[in-house]
Amino acid sequence: PTGKLYQQLLLEEEIYEKTRMNDEKKRKETEQFINRFRAKATKARAVQSRIKALQKKEQLDELSEIKNLAFTFNSAPFAGRQLMEVKDLSFGFERDGTSLIEGLNFFVAKDDRIAIIGKNGKGKTTLLDLLAGNLSPVGGSVRRHPDLKLSYFGQTNINRLNLRKTVEEEIMAVHPEHHRGAVRSICGAMMFPGDHALKKVGVLSGGEKSRVLLGKLLVAPANMLLLDEPTNHLDMESTESLLEAVDDFKGAVIIVTHSEMILHAVATRLIVFDDEKVILFEGTYQDFLDRVGWNNENLASQSKIPVTGNAEQPGNKRHLRRIRAGLINERSRTLRALQTKIDEIESDIIRLEEKTGQDNSDLIQASISGDGEAIRRLSKVIHYSMLEIESLFSRLELLQGDLDGRRREFEEKLNAVP
Template identity: 55%
Template sequence: MLKIDNMSKSYGRHVLFDKVGLMLNPGERVGLVGRNGHGKTTIFRMILGQEEPDEGVVSLPKRYTVGHLSQHIKFTEDTVIKEVCLALPKHEDGTDETYKAAAILHGLGIETELFERHPSELSGGYQIRLNLAKALCSEPNLLLLDEPTNYLDIISLRWLKTFLRNWPGELMLITHDRGFMDSVTTHTIAIHRHKIRKIAGPTEKLYAQLELEEEIHENTRVNEEKIRKEAEAYINRFRAQATKASSVQSRIKALEKRGTLDKLDRIRTLDFEFTSAPFQSKEMLKIKSLSFGFTPDEPPLFENLSISVGKNERIAVIGKNGKGKTTLLNLIAGELRPVSGSIECHDNLKIAYFGQTNVARLSPEKTVEQEIMFAHKDENRGVARRICGAMMFSGDDALKKINVLSGGEKSRVLLGKILATPANLLLLDEPTNHLDMHSVDALAEAVDAFDGSVIIVTHSEALLKRMAKRLIVFDEGKASLFDGTYDEFLERSGWSDDGEKVEKEVDDWQAPTGAFKGLSKKQARKLRAELLENRSKVITPLKKRVSAIEDEITRFEVEAARAEAALVAACEKNSTADIATLSKAQSAALKNIDALFAELELANAELEEQTRQFGTATAGTA
């Protein structure tokens, strides 16, 4: 499996990793989390051999294959289906597995009528989906997915979630969508302060662990600093007294031996606070029998949509891509005119609109600060600078021109402009795409606190469940209002083309080949089910054992850290009894950690061997 040993990586003075290690075990699906710019994508590039570490080793077993979602658009075939079939594993008997490519394309929302189109005719988002389909079809041992949800709609995202839960190999996933990650992964890896930390379980468990460790570090540092200052005061006071010479020298030596803990640097993060404009009336806007289509020759995107938007509403617009969600927001913002129907706005309505294409409207020659100030001309430079800092453009970064910024940085500028705009209605079209997980959480908290109404387009089911009280649903060629939460929608209605209803399709991936050749599809499926059941009986307890050992290691690490912090306090009080007790507790915890790591190594070896054996047994259906 993947092993990273003693790896370091820097870009000039910017340190990403400092002597880190990582082991990816058989069957693990891990989520990789960390702030933007802290090295998540760099790890992927080093695993793929596209970059080299400054020190250390990234190693993979022989004949161990790695697949990834490429952002590079380059196609060689003349049709979509041929391009995806290029990625299918080749079989000596010439077995045709085009059906696999078709099933995955359908799951990702690429419909049959597009199969014979040239890949270059697809939109940029669909071309990324095409690359994702190729990565899934290639069936690598390790699959690397970097933000795969950015170009998916909610239907294909639900399909992908189910597909990845059934992934037979190893998976490393980067995504800002916490709900999606937690629903797919078995472990979480954090890149935090130039180190890598891995635990069994979801993101919440990992972040709680990191928070506890940082609290222990800071308490220990404060105690140590107090002890050091008292010792230094004693030394300075009695240094010249001959009767205290021995005591002074003892304390000097003790200080030299005692290490110092540095104060942890503050990690920069986005700080959202929307500016509310007062609104006293009950109704903000009213949509009556709204219909829209781009050309008279084509069917309208939607017809006869009616909805009233009141004060402090939270409305989500959901559905497949290309069905009219962004168009609806453009109509409400006054950027498009309806074919029929009307949108009646209150005189005091003030809209702030974060749109997917609005980034292109930023002036290339303006600075970040100038763009923020332009959003609200009455704003002084100090307020603009504060907003720049909140969007992580502090100091000279606020003076950068728009034309030198990355796509994610431009997105942050646009969000900054929204923060600077007094509004009572926010229109947010996929605002999370260029944010990391912490920033998404901060945005959600700001939306919760906003004194006004919000209409949001998002494919994040976690955000939908958190925010939305009503829904505008684009499904089956029409737009309709659902007066309830997203959970209530799934319970009462659900999607007509639900991506989660694909268990049989995923299971039917495997066609009879090799040792299973000659069996009917039904017989092969039955035999494969029996093999997988036996595999589960053996592998599942081993995985649970590995997970339990990892949990025990985490528990004893916390115990050791707490004992160390308490030991420092006991030393400060010169409590001999407590010092002895806590020293024993710390030593016992450290011994348990060493023993558990040895046990973990044996458990992982057994899991790897059993996984290899069952992989060989079921290879005939692959």
């Protein structure tokens, strides 16, 4: 009996070590896949599936050194439907009456994800200041629910930090009830690990101060976040953590960003500054690119398409509009077809990975029970499944490259239309 028990323990140790090594290999492959495709395959279900799977997967002892920068915003409860309503909002700095914002209307529901997009200097940060109450409208109104709890990350707000406090003290001051361990965890997520959290705010660079300000937002209870370029001073890991925190936040988020990765991952509604006006667009960033596109960039570009006569004449304008409409339709058809192929491959990858996961579990059970026939059968099935998954990844990468290339090609054609 003792010999059998010893053999059983050795077998369990061998299975554990093989499982650990396989987990470590798969984790590294998954991280490489996420890093390769997160910014490109903007709606990739395979990417999202792998991110969630990686978060949920239990790490065995040897894997404990993998860095985890996960953090969450402190959600404040809200029982109503709308946190804010903007009606006929107008604003301008110029004395001559030139407006940055004119007649803007929208509401903010309690779980909205709204991105404000457009070129620099068009009024995006000004709009956030109006929503936060830092500026007063020239016309219209911003109505805030009485239970609104607002947290605002603005690039100019670093001036409000207490330069005499340490990073840890400044973050803890927002919510003194937080214990030191939780605050230190937030400091680490903001790239102030260990004793770096004891630095005085006054000696920090502008980027470091921005990270302190973001850390304070993680602590303050809120049901609406206003975020102005929050990832400017974050590395990739912290950016991923921020995206996860925004996704989990039980409240509304309004974000200004130039990052297409964030726009694709977060936004379900858009406020667009383009062509000297601001509009509300109901839909995702990809919907906006497919259905509308950027007017200002196309109009401002140098004409590369020969046009006879004066381009300002009504006939030529109609002709150019038809050219542009045709290009947009062609782009939509072409990109949709490629995206459909990508979606199909991603579905196949997810299906095969789920099946392989179950097969691996069955293989462990077969190893424990000593079922040689099942071990041989499952090993072969897993081997061929992994080969097929790798083949699908290669096809996915080629298709994604094709999609990116065609998207750039159509943008160049559209930019050539005067």
